[in-house]
Amino acid sequence: MDFTLNTEQQLLSDSVARFIQTEYDFETRAKSVGSGDQRRASRWDTFAANGWLAAAVPGDLGGWGGTAVETAVISQQLGRALFAGPWLGSAVLATQVLIASGNQALIREWLPLLCDGSRRLALAYSEQGARGIAHIVETRATKDGATHRISGRKTLVLGGLGVDAFIVSARSDGAINDRNGVGLFLVAADAAGLSMTATKLHDGTEAADLAFEEVPATVISSNAADGLDGLEYGLSHAMLALCAELVGCMERSIEITAEYLRTRKQFGVPIGSFQSLQHRMADMVAEMELARSMLFAALASFENDDVATHRRVLDGAKTLITTAARNVCGQGIQLHGGIGMTEECAIGHYFKRAVVADALFGSSSLHEAACAAALQDELRAVHA
């Protein structure tokens, strides 16, 4: 195992850090959030020009040949700045689901356009009653001659505003919970029968809710093997990205808070001179390093293990890391006192991102339950 970034990874990390420093400080972000920037995906040119959109795309498909590690390196830097654009939704989630879908024709048609930033996709998979779990699907797909028609509703489509098309999961067979019968479809953003509402999340990012009424769609993969498996594989990649982002969030919250403890004075001394606060900072940084280690464990498992194993590790990682992020960023607010409760202070926004992150891709308790079920299966099989 090697924990240092290789030359390319370091360059990647540095280039994102430079972008953050020069173009995306907290004030810029505050202005950009809510100004429609996210819909226009402004700064997407920079993302394309720096190769970030292609970093984790296989070399034979026109990418840089990186893996989830490259995604994590970028996400962590973006997390430090609470980047609000469609990185996670479009560049990671939609792109990786498309790659994993195995539909060669569509992959070859779309990937170059996604990598050069001229087109953008988003993934519409979650539903009201699904809470981010991929195989729970009520949205229906029915065959209609050469095409398919989709009816139903999707929620919380990340990066969904201003995209060219959506990748949509829909069921052509089976009941709401069945693993079989879920396929992936491509739907143009301007397709007839598709309506969209923008929703604002706590951290200022925007998502889309979609309603489909007999919307014409192209099949990406119609059988469960490629459909659901591809979807879950792409989701795993995105969950790793989110976890890395949260490690970046924690890093930055801790730095901001440490800086505040050095400058804020009460009782005639910097509050950082109080031992109780020093200990709190020590606990926060220890929790963050534990979370980073869990991220690495999940990345390692994603590269080395079978699907069942890596999914289980990732379930645990999502729970551990979102919990750590809520704790660490929440403590950041605490150590700021009143000022930490205000919209104009950065620290609260890190906490908000951690709360949103927990709600995305299935909350902690759902992942905890999934871990528990996997453990039960394992031990029951061995000790029947």
Added chain:
Amino acid sequence: MEFRPDPELEAFRQTVRTFLREKLPVDLAHLSIGMFSPREAMSRWQAILHGQGWAAPSWPVDRGGTGWSVEQRLIFDDECSAAGTPTQDTFAQKLLGPVLNHFATPEQWQEHAPPILKGERKWCQGFSEPGAGSDLASLRTKAERRGDHYVVNGQKIWTTNAHRADWIFLLVRTDPEARKQAGISFLLVDMKTPGITVRPIWGIDGHHHLNEVFFDEVEVPAANLIGAENMGWSITKFLLNNEHAYTADLPLLKRYRGEMRRLAVTQSVGGTRLIDRPEVAHRIALFETELRAVEMMVQRTAALHGDQGHFAHAMGSMLKLRGTDLQQRMSVFMVELLGDSGAVADTQSTNDLAAEMFFRRASTIYGGSSEVQRGIVAKLMFGL
């Protein structure tokens, strides 16, 4: 020790219940899960309570109060919370009220107490300053005596509801030469006095509760000084030492319990109700257990009412530590129970659980931060 319910208290509960059933207007019920009721609703409710002779549950009978025991007041709060009544003006009832009843001249009492009882005058608390938070005694807003007036100059911050209040009770420095605590006075100021500027502070919950209040050559009649000049600190200690049994905000915790139960049976994942998922039931059950313990801790603290000993005082701090920690953990879990929609910012909603959760980060900051409370407990319990 004896744990049989007290028949008199049970009868009292029935009386309160009957009153609420008959007198609480439907349009005033359940306006918000948190502690902020609209001003208009508070006034109407206060007038109704006044009509019943229940205008001031925590004041003695000879001061227009009910003279209820702490146990009775807890029951009253509990029933009001369950019925979803608007809140009373806590600043006037629980902070200023006891000060007026104890330190005010008959003229001052006549001027200020009746409008509180009738719900005609709202108060805010002007203690904290940018440089004086936990270290309140370092406050710098000064009041200079000129003839029969004080002239106030300076700034307060974190003033809850200053923009909705008619009057403010202020801590001001009247003797700049004296030792920190010694030169402070307690002053009542009409918010309409020329020279006062209120600026909003937006919170991470997306709401405006907090304010900065600036004083520029504000003339305040010397008759508005409570107690003697430079006696403000002992009045403050008196005021902050009053309400040990209330520090956990038990009614709030009970509303959270109700909300969790409601979500558990109304929300579902993949067609399974949340309550039928073991990890959810398990977590709610644990919270309910903790709540039951907190409830008893409140009763124990209530039983110590009037006791000036170290333990009684420390129990107030311990109760605040445990109660506010529980508030934060429960409110975070409530948002988790919302699933995807827990990520969506909906500040228009009257039952905005996420906003409530974000606001609760402040519970461990205001009213003596958790760090300060721990210091108090260590000192009082162990002389450390």
